[in-house]
Amino acid sequence: MSRWLPSAAITEHLIVLLLSGGWLALSLEHPYGSITSPGPGFLPTILGVLGAALGLGGLLSVLRDRAVSSNRSGGEQEVPSLAGGGTSAVREVSTGDVPSYTPDTPGRSRVWALSVTIASTIAFIVVLPVVGYGLAMAGLMFAYLMVGAVRLRHALVVAVLGSVGSWLLFEWLLGLPLPGDLLDRVFGL
């Protein structure tokens, strides 16, 4: 069954190809102009073509390498491509990658942690215009602290203090307006 599933590399190149294709389609809605008099669609179209070409080139390279290694060994091992567009046998580490530091990881699943962090941030966007900054930020901080397995009581206190403190810093001290709500009424604004 796994032979019929696309590998990670193929999926990656397909995504690049599809996104570039979509971008190209959107770019063609604007006049291209000409090479000597570029229109608003000129650069976006070129970028779409380049992206699609890279995606297609990478995809063909991976498929070719798979075909070669299948013929040789019957396995699914991928071989580095000469053009550098295929999958390397060794995972390349970007120079921007530095180890992360979490001295005490909570005992909850990491998927759960990621999901709650993302979902709570999205929920913040939805509730912010409705309930105002103070309550929305307190809720967000509480969710983040619960991801970190902070005790419930402590999380509540820190969340409220964090919300009030940030409001005081940004709105009161720096004069940057935040959506009006309970805190404005409490502090008489």
Add this chain to the structure above:
Amino acid sequence: MIADLMGGFAEVLTVQNLLFVFLGVLLGTIVGVLPGLGPTAGIAILLPLTFGLPPTTAIIMLAGIFYGSQYGGSTTSILLNLPGEATSVVTAIDGYEMAKQGRGGVALGIAAIGSFVAGTAAIVGLMILTPMIVRVALDFGPHEFFALMLLGLTMIAYLAGGSLRKAVLMGILGLMIGTVGADPVSGTVRFDFGQLSLLDGMDFLPVVTGLFAFSEVLISLQSTVAAKPIRTRFRELWPNRKDLRESSGAIGRGTGIGFLLGALPGAGVLVSTFLSYGLERRLSKNPEKFGKGAIQGVAGPESANNSAAGSALVPLLALGIPSSVVTALLLGALILHGMQPGPLLIANNPDFFWALVASLYLGNFMLLALNLPLVGAFASLLRVPYRLLWPFIMMFAVVGVYAESQAVFNIGVFVAFGIGGWLLRRHDYPLAPLVLAMVLGPFLERSLGQSLIISNGSMTGFLTRPISAVLLLLTLVVVVSVTYARMKAAREKKQSGFSQLLEEVHQDD
């Protein structure tokens, strides 16, 4: 020049500006110390704090954060073997070994001294070179700017290391993001999807904060590294005469390498630290000591990264071309505060430039004064559980993104780029080409359009102008040479793999 510099000091030596220099270097050191934050995310998150400030004060503070983070990064490298950011990776090799041998204080002390010397030399270089380059660049027209930005983007993608295909793709993605909003030539709005917030293009701050701060938090939620920083005391910080004698050459050479490479787009700052380390090992009479606590292995790279940080400001201030993500952020900050980057920045705002230079001198002194006595306090920050730190990092990031434009839409952009940045980093896609292309893309497109208008639609204008022609030729040289080198390396790797396979086959026989 001296009179201008004195004028700069006069501008900086006010209570407000001194306070913000101090605040900048203090925050920068904290940002550098905390692993997982880094100067890019740190500046992005702290940028909104400067919105109410005069432009000069704002940039002074942000430059302080930039400089301070270089100092702070060495603390975690030496005491924890966890570089606070990429440019401190090399320092950890020998710095941590020194700390294990009970010489952590000496390592920190020599790192601070080297950083101070190199930083000061870089500021002198900045002060002398920038006006010289500006005088030449004032003759630059759209053709020259287009060629220069194309060279910069090419170097970022080709010299950054890692997969070339991925770096180029990120550059293309960055240029695509840069085309959102009004076309700089015709004014036609593109890719706004009916959103008012996208009429002027994708806002820089939510994109960068999402890519670097939010994605870093998401990555950190997945990983566990238990570490205990090694304790050190103030009285242990002072290197003795032998240490200073052994380090002086490394500091001088690191300063030179860092200054030369720091201005180069691509991984100039990062490459300078590796080059410095390699050079010191090669020149050393005891190369076997490297990797086991050689003081030159700390002095050289730390000097290189601080010198490179200073010289990275040269193309930014003289030409308006950032050479790294951090300087791209500073460029964004300049624009946010109503300053027009480019050769005219200094011509139109000389007071700003000299105040910035003066603040860098003062900031450098403050960093030396802060980092030596307070190293224990900074190191103790590492004992704060990360699960308490990251919610506050996110809080600052979210509020800052909202406060910039009062648009909830931008928080959505922040989330989207945070998730996107996390996925890209998991698959080793470099983010630097994306950010720089996004920043430079609109300028590139505008320069191209203006060039073609000036040349009546003829592309030969790029070749008939000598500076433009040379820059385009350099771009071609970079593309051809790097592509050839990578293809050769890939072929040799494949052949060595086959040779090994053949050997194994023969052994079996």
